[in-house]
Amino acid sequence: MTLKIINMSDRYENLFRSTLRIRRIEERIASIYASDRIQSPIHLSIGQEAVSVGVCAELSKEDLAFGTYRGHALYLAKGGDLRLMMAELFGKVTGFAKGKAGSMHLADSAVGVMGCSAIVGSTIPHATGAGLAAKIAGNDQVVAVFFGESATNQGVFHECLNFATLHRLPVLFVCEDNQMAIHTLNADITGYSLRELVSAYSIKYAAVENGMDFIHIANRAQSSITRIRRGEGPEFLHVHTCRYVQHVGPGTDVGFGVRSEALINKWMAKDPLYLADDLVKKFISEINAEIDEAIDFADSSEFPGASQLLEDIS
Amino acid sequence: MTLKIINMSDRYENLFRSTLRIRRIEERIASIYASDRIQSPIHLSIGQEAVSVGVCAELSKEDLAFGTYRGHALYLAKGGDLRLMMAELFGKVTGFAKGKAGSMHLADSAVGVMGCSAIVGSTIPHATGAGLAAKIAGNDQVVAVFFGESATNQGVFHECLNFATLHRLPVLFVCEDNQMAIHTLNADITGYSLRELVSAYSIKYAAVENGMDFIHIANRAQSSITRIRRGEGPEFLHVHTCRYVQHVGPGTDVGFGVRSEALINKWMAKDPLYLADDLVKKFISEINAEIDEAIDFADSSEFPGASQLLEDIS
Amino acid sequence: MEQEYLTYKESARRSMHALLANFDDTILLGQGVSDPIGIFGTTLGLIKEFGSDRVFEMPIAEESMAGIAIGLSLNGFYPIQTHIRADFMLLSLNQLINSAAKYRYMYGGMYEVPMLIRAVIGRSWGQGPQHSQSIQSTLSHFPGLTVIMPSSAQQLEAAYLEAREKRRGPVISLEHRLLYDYSFNIRDRNPAGPTVARYGTDVTIVATSIMVIEALRAAEWVFKHHQISCEVIDLHRITNIDIEIVIDSLKKTSLVIIADTGYREFGVAAELVRLIVEQGFSLLGKPPEIVTPPHCPTPTSHALEQFFYPTWGLIVEKIYKLLIPKFDVTTYAMPSRSTVAESYLQFKGPF
Amino acid sequence: MEQEYLTYKESARRSMHALLANFDDTILLGQGVSDPIGIFGTTLGLIKEFGSDRVFEMPIAEESMAGIAIGLSLNGFYPIQTHIRADFMLLSLNQLINSAAKYRYMYGGMYEVPMLIRAVIGRSWGQGPQHSQSIQSTLSHFPGLTVIMPSSAQQLEAAYLEAREKRRGPVISLEHRLLYDYSFNIRDRNPAGPTVARYGTDVTIVATSIMVIEALRAAEWVFKHHQISCEVIDLHRITNIDIEIVIDSLKKTSLVIIADTGYREFGVAAELVRLIVEQGFSLLGKPPEIVTPPHCPTPTSHALEQFFYPTWGLIVEKIYKLLIPKFDVTTYAMPSRSTVAESYLQFKGPF
Numbered sequence A, B: 001m002t003l004k005i006i007n008m009s010d011r012y013e014n015l016f017r018s019t020l021r022i023r024r025i026e027e028r029i030a031s032i033y034a035s036d037r038i039q040s041p042i043h044l045s046i047g048q049e050a051v052s053v054g055v056c057a058e059l060s061k062e063d064l065a066f067g068t069y070r071g072h073a074l075y076l077a078k079g080g081d082l083r084l085m086m087a088e089l090f091g092k093v094t095g096f097a098k099g100k101a102g103s104m105h106l107a108d109s110a111v112g113v114m115g116c117s118a119i120v121g122s123t124i125p126h127a128t129g130a131g132l133a134a135k136i137a138g139n140d141q142v143v144a145v146f147f148g149e150s151a152t153n154q155g156v157f158h159e160c161l162n163f164a165t166l167h168r169l170p171v172l173f174v175c176e177d178n179q180m181a182i183h184t185l186n187a188d189i190t191g192y193s194l195r196e197l198v199s200a201y202s203i204k205y206a207a208v209e210n211g212m213d214f215i216h217i218a219n220r221a222q223s224s225i226t227r228i229r230r231g232e233g234p235e236f237l238h239v240h241t242c243r244y245v246q247h248v249g250p251g252t253d254v255g256f257g258v259r260s261e262a263l264i265n266k267w268m269a270k271d272p273l274y275l276a277d278d279l280v281k282k283f284i285s286e287i288n289a290e291i292d293e294a295i296d297f298a299d300s301s302e303f304p305g306a307s308q309l310l311e312d313i314s
Numbered sequence C, D: 001m002e003q004e005y006l007t008y009k010e011s012a013r014r015s016m017h018a019l020l021a022n023f024d025d026t027i028l029l030g031q032g033v034s035d036p037i038g039i040f041g042t043t044l045g046l047i048k049e050f051g052s053d054r055v056f057e058m059p060i061a062e063e064s065m066a067g068i069a070i071g072l073s074l075n076g077f078y079p080i081q082t083h084i085r086a087d088f089m090l091l092s093l094n095q096l097i098n099s100a101a102k103y104r105y106m107y108g109g110m111y112e113v114p115m116l117i118r119a120v121i122g123r124s125w126g127q128g129p130q131h132s133q134s135i136q137s138t139l140s141h142f143p144g145l146t147v148i149m150p151s152s153a154q155q156l157e158a159a160y161l162e163a164r165e166k167r168r169g170p171v172i173s174l175e176h177r178l179l180y181d182y183s184f185n186i187r188d189r190n191p192a193g194p195t196v197a198r199y200g201t202d203v204t205i206v207a208t209s210i211m212v213i214e215a216l217r218a219a220e221w222v223f224k225h226h227q228i229s230c231e232v233i234d235l236h237r238i239t240n241i242d243i244e245i246v247i248d249s250l251k252k253t254s255l256v257i258i259a260d261t262g263y264r265e266f267g268v269a270a271e272l273v274r275l276i277v278e279q280g281f282s283l284l285g286k287p288p289e290i291v292t293p294p295h296c297p298t299p300t301s302h303a304l305e306q307f308f309y310p311t312w313g314l315i316v317e318k319i320y321k322l323l324i325p326k327f328d329v330t331t332y333a334m335p336s337r338s339t340v341a342e343s344y345l346q347f348k349g350p351f
């Protein structure tokens, strides 16, 4: 929230740095994946970072965020601790969940990352309930929930739009539209327009066509969040974006016969991270040092032991 | 389908008679309920019969219908056997399901009554799947599914609109809007406009404000069914109506503090069954005789025995 | 001893009232919680007293309802959720099993989602296949939930309070429909949790929910007619079963009857047999006898219902079978079918 | 004997291919059935060969998917539905338990909903709490479904065909992820259904799914090192369990180990103990030994996974425990942790 008083170019640099940091972290995760130090599936957000960065820049630490298995960008943008995340990915006891969560279930209660689920659509009602809590508490907390465009297929999405609008809950629904459900084109499984659907619930809808543009996303989010905080009810932010990598794992899905390289190149051509070498240079070594340190921390941490297996059950 | 060649007043009389017959059957069920011959919950359609009558008049015997626990009107309008239904309600082995189904789960495979469920919303996907079957088979079968306005709260409703529109399935969604979910006003739990919601799926929507008007309903249904049969995809018929009686059981809910007598009276004032004594007189004795006969059949039938308990399981 | 009667229904209402009154963060949500029927009378008056920001009428959308409860809990409130039939909970099992049951564990203790879920199970008046199921086994198979089946007004009251004050995760209370109208002498005995509901020496009957009352009825009958002494155990908690209480009893009796409202197959009966055999291998003198519904969906016709739902008459039969080598119906007193049927219609306590 | 190898994966593909080719009314539907991964390779090429009115890519909406399958079945088709993780089926349990399982019964035989549902269970590579669950017990508790857990390419092939040709209701095939890459000598033995997978006389091991292979590995080890003779039973069908085959074996061995991929609590292990005690009360010489995951959600870290998933090393331990009164690890050969781990990485058959 301090962003509001800094000047425009500082704001740009801040968001740029934040996006770049996430990109580098995920690239490092991808590059060390073959070493088998991360023995669980990873769903990277490479290409989609700006969505989390833009929205989270406008959320306060007290605001809450809910996400999915594709959660690295959200966790980091919301201020989640990199070391705890890296240790978690490595399956270490120093991870935020002592190794029990792994990459698909990121969480950091200190900064309001309230959990990421590997069941498509399943945190949408959690965010709705958290929004109801905020409304009952009468504080000015905003709850944001991030999900893919194909998660909107799930009935529970409909149920939550209904409940959120009925009670004018302080919830920002953020749809990261990468047009893909694993290797299926969303268009092959979806027969509605999100704009019209969301509007049928009298929920304010805004679309961002260029999901690489973190400033534009942040501006849109800012307007929505301001209104939501004033008690004007839920809103929906639909961001079109592109995942450069494959659904799960460190590689690419170009060549699988579903998406073309040209499509990805088209998006890359708009990607600020590829267009501002000077800024990259300005920040990169600091970022790399932070990542090195986090990986060292993870590497040098202990694994959880058998005694921890039956802790924290019910 | 023979209706099309008969003249207008015959058509009116036919539908009037059909509505009256269902009304009288349910009134009889209500009046004998205290005798405990029907030992299971009954959800009456009294006041809502015209919806089933109007739509089913335009369906052929080969077309399919799916319904809910409030299924008497649908079963009868689609041509279900009255004797088998009455015996079923009485828990007799001569019932269509040998007493295992009872009032909440009516079915008659001979005329395409494909089942009624007591789980709100749960036959909507069955109808959608049956529609997919019809489309794959390439016949001109139409599938109609009847549900209450509050069933549209269920996520599965959304999932089915999506699937039906995606594959342009021959499904007619029929919403019987009595504004009530048990003793809750639908408006207290619903925050969307059905018209806009359905339209967001590019599904053709039509509303009938006066759900007592079976002719109007039949006309609307006819246009929809003709288009659906031509392969133009699913449609949605939203009929506003009124259940005169309480949610479950033979009594009234006036006095419960939710609905007023005035509301029900307003609807009754539009009810053709109360406005045409001559037609009532013309048909009533024949109808009563049929009902007497069905009740006699039920009364004189045997109960299922212990040996039937473990039949037809898996 | 003094007497003070309370129905199960009123106990549920009073207990929720206490939670709402004593804990500001308690929220009640469910379908029908604000209507004039009020979940068998258990929520009547609560919205009026606590207002519409404590008591929420919910859309017919069970998956989201469970998820909303999780969100409320994560963000500082204590939700009480109701289902007028446990069958409808099958729509929310994803949220319950994949999220609520796992939240604490999968985040390594960072989060907890305490909440109370009430769901109605069981017979009455032709409810049929979709309105009568007992789902305790399914909810207990997966780790993370606490499942209870209070058998009396006292058990229920103590259990709600324990859920609120002691449990760090979701507690699911399965409540048998017929119990709501039963009344209990709450001065009489005040058991909380797994307990011996009647002491005896000849045979052990382990029972859940309303089957505890069926077992007590059967125990009384066989004592009156043949001085057979049954020990009745009210299992109460289905997860993390208190098996010691069963083992202790078997050390006296060496015979067991298990009476549950759900199917024996992969059910409470199977789990109890496993625990008994693992922890008291040589204790059983004869194979266990099991009283549950047969493995078919619930038929609607009352003519079939009478063969489907287990009754105390059946428990009497099992007692004789275990204790009397050459049991002969003509020499041993059996309650007639109409005696059993009457006991349901007329006798609703006090217990 | 001749040898011909087939992977489990290829067996699934071939079997579905056969159903699609031989029965015009077979329809395949699921998420990812038309994508380049094709459900672990099991659906590859099918859409190309049979077209998009036989093979349907489905929205991410499991409740409706199950309901759509019911509708297809009611209206004359035979649907095969896939779930890339059984965990996602929890979203469709309402349709499966409240409708599919009951349809035939509740309409007194008027309707039937035959269909095949394939769902992937089990470990591999840090799948964590929401991508690894074995839900056979839940699906089997309620009457009306047939649940199978094919342990080999041969079992799978026979089971699909049986589902299509003989079963009048829904059949659910739970398929362990790691099995897909295992290859089997299909000329070797051709068991179908519940079967003795290895004959022996000292101890009976009843196993499901991949635990059959674990049991065979353990049996081989203890035979090689100490001439202990294990009888391994491939339970195969979880509903309507073929208990005679177990009882017959126990008549020889009087000792049993139960190895299942799901929790023992209210699980297959509990159900088997119930059946054994009810139908062969005096057969057991010692309490049964049970090999299942402990009662906690699946942890993600491989450091914890190794304590969570049961291995054949654990079965070896249980065999010694049952057979050797004063078992001492130093005198009896135990596979080392790395031997066990290697067997998973390297040895994928043929079995």
Ligand SMILES: Cc1ncc(C[n+]2csc(CCOP(=O)(O)OP(=O)(O)O)c2C)c(N)n1
Binding pocket: A070, A118, A119, A120, A147, A148, A149, A150, A151, A152, A178, A180, A181, A182, A247, D031, D060, D062, D084, D088, D091
């Ligand atoms: C309930 C459920 N069904 C299916 C899956 C398998 N699955 C994992 S990710 C995914 C695609 C989701 O697409 P989208 O919501 O657009 O998110 P994205 O992965 O593109 O970020 C699917 C089908 C799942 N995890 N959960």
Ligand SMILES: Cc1ncc(C[n+]2csc(CCOP(=O)(O)OP(=O)(O)O)c2C)c(N)n1
Binding pocket: B070, B118, B119, B120, B147, B148, B149, B150, B151, B152, B178, B180, B181, B182, B247, C031, C060, C062, C084, C088, C091
């Ligand atoms: C899944 C599920 N949740 C709750 C119920 C309880 N219930 C039975 S009928 C009903 C109201 C349904 O209202 P609507 O769909 O408008 O149909 P109507 O009864 O008015 O015909 C409810 C909530 C149920 N049967 N199934």
Ligand SMILES: [Mg+2]
Binding pocket: A148, A149, A150, A176, A177, A178, A179, A180, A181, A182
């Ligand atoms: Mg996507």
Ligand SMILES: [Mg+2]
Binding pocket: B148, B149, B150, B176, B177, B178, B179, B180, B181, B182
């Ligand atoms: Mg209604």
